[in-house]
Amino acid sequence: MSRSTRFDTKKVNSELVTLTYGTLVAQMVKDLDTAEDVNKQLERIGYNMGIRLIEDFLSRTGTGRCLDLKDTADKILSAFRLYLGVQPNVVNWSGAGDEFSLILESNPLTELVELPDELKQLKYCNMICGVIRGALEMVQLDVQSWIVQDQLKGDQNTEIRVKFIRRLEDAMPAGED
Template identity: 60%
Template sequence: MSRQANRATDSKKMNSELFTLTYGALVTQLCKDYENDEEVNKQLDKMGYNIGVRLIEDFLARSSIGRCQDFRETADVIAKVAFKMYLGITPSVTNWSPAGDEFSLILENNPLVDFVELPDNHSTLIYSNLLCGVLRGALEMVQMAVDVKFAQDTLRGDSVTEIRMKFIKRIEENLPAGDE
């Protein structure tokens, strides 16, 4: 029985490492295909957004979590459920703005950057920008417009990775006339 438990753990670790290496190959190819880091950052965000738009359905089905009542509850679900489910980590939620419309996700360990060093000629590359797009796309599908960006990054010498999220507005569902 313990051999099966070890296989499951080994399988998860192997899947995580395969994802990390595959993601690294994707970023490398984007760096070759585009002129500058800013364009690569945009492409990573766009790809992440498209993933988030589709991933939210899987998340809602697997987690059986209902609609969050406010942005604080949304932050907790993102950190304690979504990141744990898909990346195997639990970031801390900190640095709330006084208005309660902005917070930081602090990742002590970002699995996307395992085995990664940024070359000197890519100092403005936001390597994990895919995560910002995923969060933005997923939240948009549950009627929340947010701004998501990296504030700190261990690849740039910071002690932690910090993703800053700001609530912009609740998106009203616009049903076509007659479909109400």
């Protein structure tokens, strides 16, 4: 008789992403001079990922244009569920309605991670901020995104702040009138 083992593919995928991301960050820490350089590089990598992920997200979900920033926040929640398997909370809306926070009670990227004291300036999940910025730029929304609280630094949750800057105009590439 053969013995069959079943794997929870979502758990395996989550662990693979966690370990791969941790290896990437560890190598960047070795290769770059400062934690600030690593933070910038992680944001840039995330931005490039976001530019590409938005097409996959739109084709998988079949969603249309965002009507307002609240609709955008809902779609960001859907993306977190789809790609990271977590459900953040949207809180702390600004009075003008142009800024909000995403609260992650659990973050799969940080499950197996401890930051040494000499890396307290490292924004380990800065890639997520870049993904948000890159994806939203591709749907004509210019935003800023940054980490406010980080579980790796002793905070209860991970908080990512998103601020709407402006709506981008569709632009034709230079030379294509």
